[in-house]
Amino acid sequence: MNTLAKDVTKDVAIFINDFYPELPPALEKLSQKLGRPLKGVMLVDKTVRERGKYNADKDQVFETIVCDFSDTSMLRSTIKKLEDHILLIDTTSERGQPYFKLVLPHLAYLPAPTESSLEWATHKGQMRAIVGAYNPNLVPKVQVIQDDSEDTIKSILSNLELPCIVKPTGLAASILVNKVTSEDQLRETLRHSFSTIHDVYARDAGRWDPGMIVEEFIDGEMYSIDAYINDTGTVWCLPPIRSKTAHSLGMDGFYTYQNESYLEIDETTITAGQAAAKDAIHALGLRSCAAHIELFHTQTGWKIIELGPRPGGYRQFMYAAAYGIDHAYNELLVKIGLEPEMPTETVGYSLITNTYAEEEGVIADIEGIEEARAIESVKNLWVHAKAGDFALPSGKGGKLIVDSEMSNTSQQQLLADADKLRAIISIKLTAEKPAITD
Amino acid sequence: MEKDIILFVNAIRPTTFAAFSKFKGETGRTFKFIVLVDEKIQESIAICNGQHELPEPIEVISADFDKPESIRRVLKPLESRLFAVTSQYENCLLELQKLIPYLPYMHLPTESSLEWASEKRLMRELLQAHNPSLVPAYLEVTDISDESLDSVERLMQYPVIVKPSGLEGSLLVSLAENRKELGVALKHIFDEIQAGYNLWIKRQRPAVLVEEFMQGDMYSIDSYVAADGTCRHTPPVKVITGRQVGFDDFFGYARLIPAGLSDTEIANAYTAAEGACHALGLRSVTGHVELMHTANGWKIIELGARIGGYRHDLYLRGYGINHIVNDIRNRAGEIPEIPTKLIAHTVVMQIYAPKEGVLTATGGEAAVHKLPSLFAMRQLCKVGDTVAFAKNNGDPVFEVMLSHSSEDQLQHDITAVEKAFSFTVQAQTEVLTPA
Numbered sequence: 001m002n003t004l005a006k007d008v009t010k011d012v013a014i015f016i017n018d019f020y021p022e023l024p025p026a027l028e029k030l031s032q033k034l035g036r037p038l039k040g041v042m043l044v045d046k047t048v049r050e051r052g053k054y055n056a057d058k059d060q061v062f063e064t065i066v067c068d069f070s071d072t073s074m075l076r077s078t079i080k081k082l083e084d085h086i087l088l089i090d091t092t093s094e095r096g097q098p099y100f101k102l103v104l105p106h107l108a109y110l111p112a113p114t115e116s117s118l119e120w121a122t123h124k125g126q127m128r129a130i131v132g133a134y135n136p137n138l139v140p141k142v143q144v145i146q147d148d149s150e151d152t153i154k155s156i157l158s159n160l161e162l163p164c165i166v167k168p169t170g171l172a173a174s175i176l177v178n179k180v181t182s183e184d185q186l187r188e189t190l191r192h193s194f195s196t197i198h199d200v201y202a203r204d205a206g207r208w209d210p211g212m213i214v215e216e217f218i219d220g221e222m223y224s225i226d227a228y229i230n231d232t233g234t235v236w237c238l239p240p241i242r243s244k245t246a247h248s249l250g251m252d253g254f255y256t257y258q259n260e261s262y263l264e265i266d267e268t269t270i271t272a273g274q275a276a277a278k279d280a281i282h283a284l285g286l287r288s289c290a291a292h293i294e295l296f297h298t299q300t301g302w303k304i305i306e307l308g309p310r311p312g313g314y315r316q317f318m319y320a321a322a323y324g325i326d327h328a329y330n331e332l333l334v335k336i337g338l339e340p341e342m343p344t345e346t347v348g349y350s351l352i353t354n355t356y357a358e359e360e361g362v363i364a365d366i367e368g369i370e371e372a373r374a375i376e377s378v379k380n381l382w383v384h385a386k387a388g389d390f391a392l393p394s395g396k397g398g399k400l401i402v403d404s405e406m407s408n409t410s411q412q413q414l415l416a417d418a419d420k421l422r423a424i425i426s427i428k429l430t431a432e433k434p435a436i437t438d
Numbered sequence: 439m440e441k442d443i444i445l446f447v448n449a450i451r452p453t454t455f456a457a458f459s460k461f462k463g464e465t466g467r468t469f470k471f472i473v474l475v476d477e478k479i480q481e482s483i484a485i486c487n488g489q490h491e492l493p494e495p496i497e498v499i500s501a502d503f504d505k506p507e508s509i510r511r512v513l514k515p516l517e518s519r520l521f522a523v524t525s526q527y528e529n530c531l532l533e534l535q536k537l538i539p540y541l542p543y544m545h546l547p548t549e550s551s552l553e554w555a556s557e558k559r560l561m562r563e564l565l566q567a568h569n570p571s572l573v574p575a576y577l578e579v580t581d582i583s584d585e586s587l588d589s590v591e592r593l594m595q596y597p598v599i600v601k602p603s604g605l606e607g608s609l610l611v612s613l614a615e616n617r618k619e620l621g622v623a624l625k626h627i628f629d630e631i632q633a634g635y636n637l638w639i640k641r642q643r644p645a646v647l648v649e650e651f652m653q654g655d656m657y658s659i660d661s662y663v664a665a666d667g668t669c670r671h672t673p674p675v676k677v678i679t680g681r682q683v684g685f686d687d688f689f690g691y692a693r694l695i696p697a698g699l700s701d702t703e704i705a706n707a708y709t710a711a712e713g714a715c716h717a718l719g720l721r722s723v724t725g726h727v728e729l730m731h732t733a734n735g736w737k738i739i740e741l742g743a744r745i746g747g748y749r750h751d752l753y754l755r756g757y758g759i760n761h762i763v764n765d766i767r768n769r770a771g772e773i774p775e776i777p778t779k780l781i782a783h784t785v786v787m788q789i790y791a792p793k794e795g796v797l798t799a800t801g802g803e804a805a806v807h808k809l810p811s812l813f814a815m816r817q818l819c820k821v822g823d824t825v826a827f828a829k830n831n832g833d834p835v836f837e838v839m840l841s842h843s844s845e846d847q848l849q850h851d852i853t854a855v856e857k858a859f860s861f862t863v864q865a866q867t868e869v870l871t872p873a
Contacts (some may be wrong), residue, residue, distance in 0.1 A: 116539030145517030
């Protein structure tokens with residue numbers, strides 16, 4: 001065991017802003033491994049708390065400390081009270097990364113990412129520039145834009161070949177992501193995106209300043225790979241997860257319609273995908289963290305489209321159900337310099353369904369929820385909207401309405417249950433409204 | 439692959455060659471030196487940091503530090519061989535900061551810590567948050583309005599020190615005893631600060647600080663801060679300012695070892711220095727800490743994320759400490775060697791002309807050359823140059839380094855130096871006569 005793991009005075013784990021239910025059991029497991037009690041502390045930015053845009057530790061499983069992260073002195077004083085006891089620091093959410101960046105230099109003696117790597121990884125424009133500088137073959141051709149002026153549009157048309165994908169630089173979950181195949185569509189999409197981007201950034205706590213990128217469309221199959229990186233740059237890659245976008249299934253929008261643990265690609269292709277993920281991690285200089293890499297398998301190899309310095313959403317469930325991997329626990333292990341536990345046997349199959357509104361309008365009802373929850377493979381199902389809420393398609397800034405975590409030891413049964421769930425759940429809309437409301 | 443390259447950001451100190459030659463003789467270990475300079479300031483930094491007069495040829499490569507593909511291009515062939523990356527000068531820290539995220543698997547400081555250590559306001563803010571007793575009252579001032587003067591007077595008592603937030607070496611530092619003098623000092627610094635930043639190739643935003651004047655004796659300590667925060671300190675250096683010998687200026691007139699402090703005083707100074715390094719989160723770097731020994735204990739004047747000027751020569755002569763090699767080995771994760779047995783009493787003196795103007799003649803060099811303890815003398819301002827005090831962005835005319843195993847001999851030679859030099863400035867001849 002390394003120094004941190006053995007140092008009995010280090011017994012505090014700091015988590016920034018967002019609480020996730022997998023954190024307490026992961027910390028308890030680490031506590032058992034190290035043979036000493038460990039305490040979790042949520043360090044929450046004052047403004048984030050006031051705005052309420054975070055996952056609060058409502059049951060107060062951990063101690064919560066609130067501090068104004070924009071006040072360097074206050075942050076320093078707050079951390080000073082804890083620093084002799086801090087074992088690790090972790091930020092699980094994408095939106096928490098800018099806050100993590102502010103805390104990092106005050107904990108200089110803990111293994112942690114560099115400040116710039118967090119910014120690079122969570123800004124789609126910078127991520128592409130940095131990864132492209134490392135290996136131009138890893139990313140599609142891209143242009144970062146700040147407006148929809150005539151000059152900008154001319155510049156895009158002269159630099160890139162249509163079709164292109166238009167997406168925001170600092171939002172997750174495919175919000176405001178659109179494909180354009182013509183100049184007219186490009187103009188219309190940019191006009192709409194820039195007219196709503198500030199509202200959407202405010203609503204979804206977008207990272208950094210609002211901006212958009214336009215990148216050449218990649219034709220291929222989408223996957224994601226989660227990985228762990230230690231402080232010396234050693235990378236452990238998990239098996240890929242297949243992501244089926246709505247677009248790939250012939251529907252509108254680029255949101256992830258379904259994530260699946262089972263794969264139809266061979267070992268050589270998987271190894272090549274993991275090598276591309278590793279390259280992207282090293283390009284961004286990530287260390288002492290988990291990473292979530294989204295990539296396309298194309299005819300000309302693997303291309304990176306997103307990379308977050310954090311575990312991917314739903315991956316705790318998916319990797320546990322499919323491979324028996326405790327993702328959150330592994331992340332804590334690499335943060336204190338220990339190797340993650342990587343079982344390789346398949347123990348089952350896991351799948352995620354996401355449901356968005358297909359049209360714009362006010363929700364009258366969301367039907368079939370309880371019936372869907374009763375399906376054998378459905379382990380968790382969440383509803384994020386209610387009757388009376390305004391709904392938009394994902395490409396226009398709309399948010400997720402229903403999602404579910406499903407697993408089964410039978411792949412066939414899992415697929416049948418997923419089809420059944422989609423047939424049961426129905427979002428009924430009544431009328432349209434002109435503006436986004438939170 | 440063997441880690442045999444030391445990368446110097448922007449510039450290399452000339453004494454580095456001799457320091458590593460000595461290290462090679464003692465250990466057999468050899469390294470290849472490469473200077474990596476930001477191409478946007480390549481020529482200006484070479485002139486400013488004396489890179490055209492290096493004792494040995496060195497490979498110099500360049501990149502645009504603001505373009506990722508440019509940095510990647512130059513680092514890629516070197517990465518696997520890099521033993522350490524270092525910035526030996528204050529005006530190279532910004533470029534080191536820009537390189538850090540491209541070398542995440544090496545021991546390097548955090549990006550913010552370099553910014554905090556380069557800006558006195560941020561430094562004081564963090565020192566105060568870490569331990570309020572470490573710093574005097576201070577305020578950043580943005581203009582010379584009555585409101586600004588009122589704000590200063592509400593927060594602190596006269597006398598106060600007016601200084602730039604981002605320059606080293608007492609440049610543009612002045613003392614104000616009352617409101618009128620404060621107004622004059624602020625006007626002067628606001629008039630000159632941009633020129634000072636330009637001269638020293640500092641690319642940060644110029645800012646001005648006013649802080650309460652501390653009564654006490656000044657010392658410095660260089661601390662090797664390891665990656666895990668462990669601080670290994672060099673012995674203290676006593677600093678005598680120009681003001682203490684009769685100049686209206688705060689330049690470092692003499693830097694002396696041993697510092698003449700008791701073991702307890704030294705231990706307390708180390709504790710203060712360590713607190714300062716930890717307050718800024720320094721790691722894998724040498725912290726140059728300037729401290730004031732006051733009636734209320736040790737206070738931090740400032741802290742730089744680099745070795746102190748002249749410290750290699752002082753420590754090598756005084757204690758046999760190879761400071762430049764230690765700095766680099768510490769950055770590479772190795773433990774520096776710090777012998778503490780005094781070998782020789784040592785001093786570095788900066789000799790300014792007693793007046794400002796055009797230097798038309800100098801005298802006394804021959805007498806200084808004959809002193810038994812002299813080991814180096816350098817003339818920085820030549821006849822025909824304009825000379826100015828440090829508070830006006832000026833350089834000393836001479837640097838003199840003396841070292842001797844006998845304290846009495848050294849004291850004798852210091853006095854001889856003070857008497858020997860004479861300067862003619864704008865047709866006036868004045869003999870340097872310290873108070």
